[in-house]
Every structure is written in C-alpha cells, then in structure tokens.
Amino acid sequence: MSLRHAILGILSIKPMSGYELKKVIDESVGHFWTADQSQIYRTLAGLVEDGLAVRRTVVQEERPNMHLHSVTDLGSAELDRWLASPLKARPSREPFLARLFFADRMPVERIRELLDTRRRELSGQLAALEAIEVPADAAEFGLGGVLRLATLANGIAHARTELDWLDATERRLEGITS
Amino acid sequence: MSLRHAILGILSIKPMSGYELKKVIDESVGHFWTADQSQIYRTLAGLVEDGLAVRRTVVQEERPNMHLHSVTDLGSAELDRWLASPLKARPSREPFLARLFFADRMPVERIRELLDTRRRELSGQLAALEAIEVPADAAEFGLGGVLRLATLANGIAHARTELDWLDATERRLEGITS
DNA sequence: CTCACATATATGCGATGTCCAATAGATGTC
DNA sequence: GACATCTATTGGACATCGCATATATGTGAG
Incomplete structure (x- = not known):
C-alpha cells in the first residue's frame, strides 16, 4: 500500500x-x-x-x-x-537470517561460505552507499536534504553493523571444528 | 517462496x-x-x-x-x-525510512514525533530481544544453538544501531528551527 | 547491415500475502 | 448465565508483487 x-x-x-x-x-x-x-x-x-x-x-x-x-x-x-497516519511497523523479512537459522543442516564449511558471500555482498552495498556524494554542508539543502541524508546514513550504519556482526559470528564458529 | x-x-x-x-x-x-x-x-x-x-x-x-x-x-x-541454493538479496523495505524521506512536508515538530515514536517501538523490541534467556554456554547447544543465537544477536545489534542513529538524527534536527 | 542499447509503456499471470470471518469445543471469570 | 480466551482449522476476498514478454523508435558500434 x-x-x-x-x-x-x-x-x-x-x-x-x-x-x-x-x-x-x-x-x-x-x-x-x-x-x-x-x-x-x-x-x-x-x-x-x-x-x-x-x-x-x-x-x-x-x-x-x-x-x-x-x-x-x-x-x-x-x-x-x-x-x-500511524505507522504499523511489521518486522522486515531477512531471508539471510532465515537461512542461517536452519543452516546447521549443512557442514560448517558451507556455513562459512554462506557468511563469506554475505560479507562480499554487504561490502559492495556499503561501498556503493559511501560513494554517494555528500555535500559538505548538508543543511544547505534544507530540511529535506537533512532527512534524505539521514536515510543514507541509516543504510550505512546498518551495513556496518551487519559486517561487525559477521565478524563476531565467524569468530563464534571458529570454536567449532568442522 | x-x-x-x-x-x-x-x-x-x-x-x-x-x-x-x-x-x-x-x-x-x-x-x-x-x-x-x-x-x-x-x-x-x-x-x-x-x-x-x-x-x-x-x-x-x-x-x-x-x-x-x-x-x-x-x-x-x-x-x-x-x-x-544461491540467495538473491533484495534490499528489505523500510516503511519508516520511506516516510522519513518525504517528511519535510511536515513541520519539524511532527518529524520529531515520528522519530520519538520510532524510538519507543524500538526500545520495546530491543528489550524483548534482550529478555530472551541466553544460556551461559552457548556451545552447549551445538552448531544449531550457535546459529540461532547469532540471529538473535543480529536483531539486537541492529536495534541498537537504529537507536544510535535516531540519536544522531535528532541532534541533526536540533540545528533546524521549527 | 545488424545488433545492442537507451528510451518509453503496457499486459498477463501466477505466487504470495494480508484481512476478515466463520466454526467449534473446553476452560475460566464475573 | 454471559462473555472472553485458548486451542485448532478453514475459506473468501482482495491487494501486491515480480517475472516474462511485447511493442515502438532512435542512436551508436562493429
């Protein structure tokens, strides 16, 4: 809608x-x-x-x-x-997490590949977001400019969080012998 | 699918x-x-x-x-x-960001309310995720346990990131007089 | 000369998903 | 006795979505 x-x-x-x-x-x-x-x-x-x-x-x-x-x-x-109007926030779907949730049916090596692929995709997305030209003085573009830059910053922040989480998750997996 | x-x-x-x-x-x-x-x-x-x-x-x-x-x-x-099978990662939809993107049609005060509402919802979600009982030794539950805890950690990490981003965004808005 | 590519719009179809409502027995509460 | 709640399933209506495909014209590459 x-x-x-x-x-x-x-x-x-x-x-x-x-x-x-x-x-x-x-x-x-x-x-x-x-x-x-x-x-x-x-x-x-x-x-x-x-x-x-x-x-x-x-x-x-x-x-x-x-x-x-x-x-x-x-x-x-x-x-x-x-x-x-009120915004009803349904949790967004994360197919990657859905897959990871059941990934223990696969050998650990495959799970690492899954994480690696995810990492590569995210790195690309992050780079694409960071490459977007940001004017030095954001306020110059008024309220609309500030808000639109904020949505961009949001994407960057979440991409970085996801990459950090991938690091942590891979470290957790290291303890488990394949 | x-x-x-x-x-x-x-x-x-x-x-x-x-x-x-x-x-x-x-x-x-x-x-x-x-x-x-x-x-x-x-x-x-x-x-x-x-x-x-x-x-x-x-x-x-x-x-x-x-x-x-x-x-x-x-x-x-x-x-x-x-x-x-290969996982094609389409970017997930974020209705909140969609709204924020066009929110400059509203007075700044309304935008702050939008952010505040979002903050309250997220705090609740974060609290709910953090309340989930985590066993001290995750590895005890095997590979499946580790992966499932990882998806939980993912949710928590992103919720915190979103809250931090809200802080930063609200600070940015402070500079703009309503 | 052909082929790819950019511009520009449109339809058909099936998969997927949400909302709403109905049914029905058991248990609990005021 | 009335009403809500939990267990458990089913169906209709409708919206949305993504994919494939079709059509038309102009431009540039080879």
Missing part, C-alpha cells in the same frame, strides 16, 4: 514519467525500497484513476512520447494524510 | 500443527520473519500436496483434534537443496 505513497512523494518533488521514476527510485530510495518497473506503471495508472495524479502526454521527436505525471491537490492531501 | 522453506525447517526440528507453528514462528524467528496464520495453513496444505510433508490427525479429547505435520524425505532433500 506504500508504493503509492512513495511514488506520490517523488512526483511531488518533480513531475516524471514512469521510466524516469524507476531510475530515480533505484538511485535515491533504492537501499530501502525497490519497485518493479511494471509495478510502477500500474501504480501510476491507479493514481491517475483515483485522481491523485494527472498524466500529460509529452510529444518527443527524438524519443518515444512519454507520459508526464504530476501530483494533484487531492494527491498532495493524500500524501500529507499518509505522513500523519 | 521462502515461507515454504521456513516452515519446512521448523517442522524438521519437531513435527507440529499449524497452530503451534504459528506460535513457534512468532517466538523464534519472529524478529526477522512473520507469517500470517491463514498463510501458514495454506502453505502446510501445499507442502502436503507436493509430498514434502505428511499430515497425521491426532485425536485429542480435551481440545479440538489437530493435524500433526512432519517432513518427508523429499521435504528434507528440498530443505537441503534450498540451503545450498
């Missing part, structure tokens, strides 16, 4: 086509929210249908025409309503 | 009814995996249909009869296959 609002939020910053939306989502909120391309188009259609957004066809000569979507007053109100 | 395997994994530890399964899931893997009750029953039916588990009706006099589910050899093999 929240992709609607995420899209509404991004469109409120700047009107966009579905195609551009996909790219912006991947680059900005990608580390805590993903969206399938087809799902984006479907959601956009739903927003238009419900009057929360309007689409305007922009004729382009060097490219296929695109549908530019903007948030309506109704959509803006819905966005505010959502922001003020 | 993974609830199947989570259930298979738990059933491999001990045969259970759907009802007990729900409780065990909530108490053991609850902090990184949730399952709706009706979904559990449907998944169990699917497992039986596919021959990965068998159900046996146990007549109880003081309670309604129950269906005890056990993993078959086929199910056990499937579990091992899943453990060895």
Whole structure:
C-alpha cells in the first residue's frame, strides 16, 4: 500500500514519467525500497484513476512520447494524510537470517561460505552507499536534504553493523571444528 | 517462496500443527520473519500436496483434534537443496525510512514525533530481544544453538544501531528551527 | 547491415500475502 | 448465565508483487 505513497512523494518533488521514476527510485530510495518497473506503471495508472495524479502526454521527436505525471491537490492531501497516519511497523523479512537459522543442516564449511558471500555482498552495498556524494554542508539543502541524508546514513550504519556482526559470528564458529 | 522453506525447517526440528507453528514462528524467528496464520495453513496444505510433508490427525479429547505435520524425505532433500541454493538479496523495505524521506512536508515538530515514536517501538523490541534467556554456554547447544543465537544477536545489534542513529538524527534536527 | 542499447509503456499471470470471518469445543471469570 | 480466551482449522476476498514478454523508435558500434 506504500508504493503509492512513495511514488506520490517523488512526483511531488518533480513531475516524471514512469521510466524516469524507476531510475530515480533505484538511485535515491533504492537501499530501502525497490519497485518493479511494471509495478510502477500500474501504480501510476491507479493514481491517475483515483485522481491523485494527472498524466500529460509529452510529444518527443527524438524519443518515444512519454507520459508526464504530476501530483494533484487531492494527491498532495493524500500524501500529507499518509505522513500523519500511524505507522504499523511489521518486522522486515531477512531471508539471510532465515537461512542461517536452519543452516546447521549443512557442514560448517558451507556455513562459512554462506557468511563469506554475505560479507562480499554487504561490502559492495556499503561501498556503493559511501560513494554517494555528500555535500559538505548538508543543511544547505534544507530540511529535506537533512532527512534524505539521514536515510543514507541509516543504510550505512546498518551495513556496518551487519559486517561487525559477521565478524563476531565467524569468530563464534571458529570454536567449532568442522 | 521462502515461507515454504521456513516452515519446512521448523517442522524438521519437531513435527507440529499449524497452530503451534504459528506460535513457534512468532517466538523464534519472529524478529526477522512473520507469517500470517491463514498463510501458514495454506502453505502446510501445499507442502502436503507436493509430498514434502505428511499430515497425521491426532485425536485429542480435551481440545479440538489437530493435524500433526512432519517432513518427508523429499521435504528434507528440498530443505537441503534450498540451503545450498544461491540467495538473491533484495534490499528489505523500510516503511519508516520511506516516510522519513518525504517528511519535510511536515513541520519539524511532527518529524520529531515520528522519530520519538520510532524510538519507543524500538526500545520495546530491543528489550524483548534482550529478555530472551541466553544460556551461559552457548556451545552447549551445538552448531544449531550457535546459529540461532547469532540471529538473535543480529536483531539486537541492529536495534541498537537504529537507536544510535535516531540519536544522531535528532541532534541533526536540533540545528533546524521549527 | 545488424545488433545492442537507451528510451518509453503496457499486459498477463501466477505466487504470495494480508484481512476478515466463520466454526467449534473446553476452560475460566464475573 | 454471559462473555472472553485458548486451542485448532478453514475459506473468501482482495491487494501486491515480480517475472516474462511485447511493442515502438532512435542512436551508436562493429
């Protein structure tokens, strides 16, 4: 139910086509929210249908025409309503932990491989997050800038925590002979 | 696709009814995996249909009869296959971060409330995780015990990280006048 | 000339998941 | 006696999601 609002939020910053939306989502909120391309188009259609957004066809000569979507007053109100609504926090699913939970069916060596793979993936993700250009003076970008940098910092902090936890977990496993 | 395997994994530890399964899931893997009750029953039916588990009706006099589910050899093999299969790690969705990302549409005071609410929820979750009895000698419970304690430690580590991040984020907001 | 790639949108389908409600006996409480 | 709670299962309705696939045009590489 929240992709609607995420899209509404991004469109409120700047009107966009579905195609551009996909790219912006991947680059900005990608580390805590993903969206399938087809799902984006479907959601956009739903927003238009419900009057929360309007689409305007922009004729382009060097490219296929695109549908530019903007948030309506109704959509803006819905966005505010959502922001003020209570947030029920269901624990997020962690497939990796789910696997580790049952991994004692495998030999210890395999478990180490599981942890190593996880470490490699996380290192990459962390590097990608850290590579994002951070302006020296964050406050320059106003409240929105501070908040968006905070979500980035969140991703970095959790990635580091996960790496530390991997270290600790591998040390625990060292005591166990394979 | 993974609830199947989570259930298979738990059933491999001990045969259970759907009802007990729900409780065990909530108490053991609850902090990184949730399952709706009706979904559990449907998944169990699917497992039986596919021959990965068998159900046996146990007549109880003081309670309604129950269906005890056990993993078959086929199910056990499937579990091992899943453990060895590559794990594609899609970033988990964080509705709270999604909201914070667009929260600059609200007055700063509201944003602080958002953070405070999050802090209260997390403190509760952290306390719940820390309250879980941890045996002094974890290795006593073998490899499985070590791994399961590791998933618990993971939850605790991330909860603490999130609380620290909340502190830092609130400090950042202090500089901004409401 | 062909093939890959970027732009741009759309539909079908199945898997998965949540919410809600119904059923039903036993036990406990006010 | 009424009402809630625990055990235990089932089904319908509906939303969401991800994957695959289709279509169309322009650009640049080889």
